[in-house]
Amino acid sequence: MALLTLENVSVAYDNQYILKDFNVNIEKGQLISLLGPSGCGKTTTLRLIAGFLEAKDGRFLFDGKDYTRVPVNKRNFGFVFQSYALFPHMSVYDNVAFGLRLRKVSETEVKSRVEQILDVVSLGGFEKRFPKELSGGQRQRVAIARALVIQPDLLLFDEPLSNLDANLRINMRVEIRRIQQELGITTVYVSHDQEECFSISDQVAIMNKGVIEQLDDPAKIFKYPKTEFIARFIGFNNFITFGERTEQDGESELRVGGHRFSATHNPGTANASAKKCAMRPDDLIVTTESQDLEANRLPGTVKISTFLGRSYQYVVETDLGDFTVNQEMETPYKSGQTVHLLFPKDKMVLVD
């Protein structure tokens, strides 16, 4: 049974729905990311779980209990903020000890637990410093320590790394993953940074307009997006809208405007309702070798050729629209050249 369940939850501001009939299940011990463009409802979902927002409708179940009306301060969830939100008037020690003291833990135990958790985030010896005397990365680690020390039932991150510089971001996300796995704590992580989400999560939920479009492990989403939105979001920018589709032998045959394509059925993704086929620019091939015009081949003209450093990027104009291809070559094709596009059938992903 799932540890956390949102059941038909709706959130609205001024009659505008941010979330409507929203559902999600999260398993114990997992790190799940909510990923999506701004305004997709990911932060709203997180704040709802935290208790900062109240649902208009629906239920929030946690560990089998109804948490829908439980106030924030009774939930025992740790929350890590984008702005760190450390208490500026308190030392690192007092910041971390804050939650423990509210729980009436004895000062001797507070001391040992604060020291222990500061070691976990590699900040031993910083107890007496004040937040303004710390770097961004150190502040964020204090914020994580403060959320962890209360031994929360759930850990929530709201874009925790977006105020850090690129290198630190990578270090910190490794750190967050390490701590999360070490303590085996169920975690919900919100970010708009794909790489961040894909690299640290057990499961990624991609959200769009208040709905989870796909909830899967990162590798699967990356390879087999379910919808056009997700495909575009993770870098598939070539699409074929096909007219009809017939299935046989684990393959689909797609017909459009006199062309035929065959696409391999990917594990658990071939949707009966699929209308489009998505391809990454890295997976298409541009060639001049003339062969018989068979399936998965499309004649076209190079419209734009751009040098990208490691590879060339071509925009190829065909009678099914423009396609973008990245290809490594020694002698590049020129604009205006007549070419053929090859579509490897295992790289054609059917999407809604």
Added chain:
Amino acid sequence: MQEKNRGLALFTLLVFVFLLGPLVIISFTSFEPGTVLKFPPEGFSWRWYENIFEVKMFMKTFGTSMFVSLVGNLLALLLGVPAAYALSRFQFKGKGLLNAVFISPVLIPGIVMGFAMLKYVIITYNLPIYAGLLIGHTVIMLPFIIRVVASSLSNFDFAIEEASLSLGAGKVETFFKVVLPNIRSGIIAAILIAFLESFNNVDISVFMTGPGVSTLPIQMLTYVENNFDPTIAALSVLLMIITAILMFIIERMMGLSYFTKRS
């Protein structure tokens, strides 16, 4: 360029002369040994400073002024801090209007405010003089408390409040343990600014005072009407010194920009 700077310098100098000149002259005349205000003074004496403490009405009205300003300050804090908090923290309908209403005592001429309060509050409800004075001064101070506190809350990251809640603190506990310590200097500045406004107020107080009950500035006016000796000059110098000290503390607390910043 050079010419323009010189013109500006002259202008600035004139402004200072007109602003500070009278204060300097008052300060000199306060040391006049004779019985009539004179500039330049004909000698040096502490005589009129001593006299301040011999005029019973000054002592009595000083007490009244202190009482009204301090207790009114407390009332204005109790009303103003929550109001400033709500105005900074939440978005709600009519927020702009409410803001304007809270600030209005600064914008409406004191005479109008005072007269309106006398006619529609004091007389209508037949309030005792002290109650009237207290209400009047609370109203004088409220906009300053709200503006200064709201101004210090504008730099406050409300995520900190949420952090406190998520760590298990209740709302009231969060306010006292997390919000208040972080706007403490703003609140102290608000108290001092409001105190100065109230303590020096004449135009509203004049309607609230009555037989036997007066504030120090009103008493000073009355005194000047009947006496020409330099006592008032001496008392003015003392008040200036107190004001300067308070201003210095405010400046230390949060910078004088809080007077000019629009909230």
